[in-house]
Amino acid sequence: MSITCGIDWAEGHHDIALADEAGKLVAKLRIDDTLAGYQQLLDLLAEHGDTASQPVPVAIETNRGLLVAFLRQGGRPVYAINPMSAARYRDRHGVSRKKSDPGDALVLANILRTDRDMHRPLPDDSDLARSVAVLARAQQDAVWNRQQLSNQLRSLLREYYPAALEAVARWQNGLTRPEARAILAVVPTPGKAAKVTRPRLCTALKKAGRVRGIEAEAERWQKILQTPQARHPEVVEDAMGRQMLGLLRQFDAACRTVDDLADATEKAFRQHPDSEVMLSFPGLGVQLGARILAEIGDDRSRFADARGLKAYAGAAPITRASGKHHYVGRRRVKNNRLLNAGFLWSFSSLTASGGANAHYRRRRAHGDFHAAALRNLFNRMLGQLFHCLQTRTMFEEQVAFPHLLATAA
Template sequence: VARKKSDAVDAAVLANILRTDMAAHRSLPADSELVQAIAVLARAQQDAVWDRGQAHNRLPSQLREFYPAILEAFAQHKHGLCSREARTILAAAPTPAKAARLTGRRLQALLKQAGRVRGIQAEADRLHEVFQRDYLHQPPQVEAALGRQTTALLRQLNTACQNANELEEATAHAFAEHPDAQVIRSFPGLGSLTGARVLAEIGDDRTRFANAGALKAYAGSAPVTRASGKSCVVMSRKVKNQRLAAVGYVWAFVSLTKSSGARAHYDRRREAGDRHVAAQRNLFNRFMGMLFHCLQHGQLYDETKAFPMQPLENPATIAA
């Protein structure tokens, strides 16, 4: 094989493929301008969330080397170091020495600056007590240098948090203007942001997917069969829309607490031997089929139709 390559030959090969097998290929989706805008915003917001996660992971790793007090202070907080309170206090006191010098009134002022409105005094007292404890520490010059590095990492985290919040607001606003938003939001587990991510990846061109199976394959929720000779293996798809698969995992997980039918379906899959991820993927696969039907017919999600009552396996035993 000569392994020769040129753009002109590649273009000719692609043109010949379409010239001879045009019927075997689908045209590009004709999505509306609004959906294209939602796709730009939703993907940018998801990238910003991933960037925020990376920045958040780097900061604790840095703080473990010299600043265990701040980690202990916000260990039980819902958002950890991503919370506005933690970032505000860390900006004012990037080293343990500066944190130990913070007074109760100064901590109250910082909490108010971060937007806290309740339990300010109690929280300030708790933080003051944590910062006054004895911890292992670095030499003063090393601690000061690590504090400067922490300030730089904190700026990255603040920027990532701000970008994620602003893009989330813009994405939700654009999604609310789309006519499919009402149908998508009617599904349990889908909100403005997750719904926008779903719409961004599937689009609003009704001819894009020939049937529900095509949509499920695109999302990666449907399994794939690999058959060769006497071997036949059914496995999860690796080639898929990764963004749609990511939001599908969140969708299925949240729906477990929002829909009794979804929870029952998940439990049945677990009892059948599926692991957690496989059971959630099966639930996501079912949701994708429902979503395809609802979008095609303009119908809202109906729990009674989506998950009808399952017949008892042994009514006589139950009655006894």
């Protein structure tokens, strides 16, 4: 008898339902989110025919967590069902719109019973690839968090301390520079900046790690900061300085977190065997390569062909046709992290690859906007990456863009 399992997970407990090949509820159980509860689940599955050679498939509405990791240890197929899909399946079995945790578990079990071929199990990625995914996503989240704090800090400085923004304007992402953060910690207000000495600024720059041009840089900062400017009343200015210092401590911690996670991501990524192939592509550095590896994994059976990978990334267009209506446009359901990395990759490849630049120019001449042309270039290079990873070959410019290179020449 074919058995399928559905798990409705929650923070403190999980509801389990087993359904037979006719859709009938065979067994149900509520377990705690503990190791003892996980063992109860394994015992229940074993009672109903779960073996190492023929494991019972499990459907659950998440793809992460200790429960999912515990279920995947024995090679059991685990299907992460989108909650919106589960809600649509629930409406198939009744019109009253009733809902309960045990009922949702049975719905998930029946999804695998009826439409198992329409859903994909979680990819069988290696432990190293999973670790790269954790680090790369954490580093990407840290970068986004740093940018948010940078915007808040910039907005606050614009209100009462525009000279500080003028001093960092010569640097790209100037507020993220350790020299800027060190000086702002010393002179948080225009009042203190008016009294600061050049040796004090030199000390701050040395503390930030600067080793060259310290005197000249301190002189530049002092000249800008001590230029007469409009100011708030002293009490208000000091209060805003306190606010800025609090925000600066958060921002400094975010900057150090980004750097630490970037180092850890690079170390893990370079240990992966796919890194050599990925780094052979123009415009694809360590951090972008790690982000792409984090989203596509190293399970070669995950995508049947390059078209599946392109659709997953949102690089391939989608067609909607009904009667006389025919529409071809960009995908809205996609892996947003992968598409974000793809835009950065495509943009950086314009200066690193003559063929990529020629492809982009051809798409712009064809009428595509900047974003559409980059997405089309990402679509092509993603197919090339899929081929190189499958065949373990390095990127070759003449093979990837033979016609475009000849036309450009």
